[in-house]
Amino acid sequence: MNPRYAVLSDAQWKQIAPLMPESEGKLGRPFKDHRLMVEGIIYRYRAGIPWRDLPPHFGPWQTVWKRHRRYSGDGTWDKALASLLTRADAAGVINWEVSVDSTVNRAHQHGTNFPRHTGGASNDKNLLVEPADHAIGRSRGGLTTKIHALVDGNQRPLVQFLGPGQGGDSPMFENLMKALRVERECRGRARTRPDRAMADKAYSSKAIRAYLRDRGIECVIPEKEDQKANRQRKGSAGGRPVSYDREAYKRRNVVERSFNTLKQWRSLATRYDKLALTYRSAVVLQAVVIWSAALGDTP
Template identity: 75%
Template sequence: MSRTELLTDAQWELIAPLMPSSQGRRGRPFADHRTVVEGIIYRYRTGIAWRDLPGCFGPWQTVWKRHRRFSGDGTWDKIHSVLLAHADAAGLIDWEVSVDSTINRAHQHATNLPRDTGGPDEFYTNLRIEPPDHAIGRSRGGLSTKIHHLCDGNMRPLVMLLGPGQGGDSPMFEHVMNALRVPRLGGGRPRTRPDRALGDKAYSSRANRKLLRRRGIQAVIPERDDQIANRKRRGAKGGRPVTYDTEAYKRRNVVERGFNIFKQWRALATRYDKLALRTSGGGRARRVRFGG
């Protein structure tokens, strides 16, 4: 397989039926989806500018516009959901999930827009609304985006949310857990509750533990040193010590290994797109904005 042939026939057969057939009720039919999709894959793998795509993928404007359209109309979300549903039906999803975040450094080409575009100051879950900050914030390393990732025990990505680089991990935990929805092929309600959730000390808070306890999910999150000291200082009023499965916590490395794989794709390791919608590629990587 050459470097420009990116999908096997078997892979394309899985997603081809899920691609839209036309540009709307009165629009012209889409042509040659496979070439365009492979152009999108090639661009994210190599990190080149859209206009520098090789000619074998067709006009770069077509590839860019179709990616923008499919990001906004939920096509990528639909494909992701269906693939997860098939994986769950085949017993391939390990419902011991791990959560963490990583920094996605923003290139100067992604940061030459005003941070405030006049949007409403609220959480952004509508695919057609860009957050005022475009999920770009200023952290110690400069302008950056933070990718919040929830994966299963086999490194399969279940949820990805975008936030500004300076945003904390713990405030995003509830949004990440609420975004977990894996449909069932036989019908019925999507599965939203894993067996246990693994996270590092950044996710240690009473609110997060209460959320998991309320939903019947086992928490595997160690307690921070300052929380331990504060609890001991308060004596009996500090409550009981936090307990967690230390052997299960060793398996949290799957989320770190997943980041290592994603960052082999240059356009995921560095953000080149101005809009969070195009950066995320769909609603499973929704943009969530926090103040500050």
């Protein structure tokens, strides 16, 4: 591997290699050059170039694109991330103080010249479904897409969803929490509950606080000023003031720092992909790279 194009270390690839599919289905041809193809996919998203402009080092660009499209549709990247999280939990690498937030990314014109009312579902039940709007919406910044993320206390991503740019943050909170599921290496139930959940005022609602309270998760979310004024106006009928760990809240910025890392890949900072499937899978692929680095030489 030419060091100019390589991102993955040998230790990282040792973690990822066993998670790659062996062939194109039961009767399909065996896949070749897994590492070269994965490095090619990473290079494209990191450099922010069209697929056609991939260096010849990676071989035909069509092969690299088709491999990413296939792995996006059959959930290969999600399965790889799930396996790495299982290993990380067993090694005690995951910090279960989680933070939730979203970031809006501008959609390039090359990624928006696609009808946003067709091309949704696939006829193959083994493939993930492409949303009808391709997770592109119109906000103040124009045509945008939003990445909703849940990260651990070390700013490493655990769950990532896509939504249109104008979509609200609060309605996605419960979906992110429900998607948090880390299987155990040995027998036992998968871990689905963090020790503490932190978010900014955009997530301040009675429903979210009740959801966390019912699950025994410490809630670290400040109260909005208008909610505070409304509660005070009601007097004793307004209920008790919202309390939260202010020292812990100072660590909520790990999710913002995680987005800074995410946007170092130029094709994630700006969305060039027409399909939400391939764009989100690249976000998951970056998480795979991060967690493989965190595990290092862990067996």
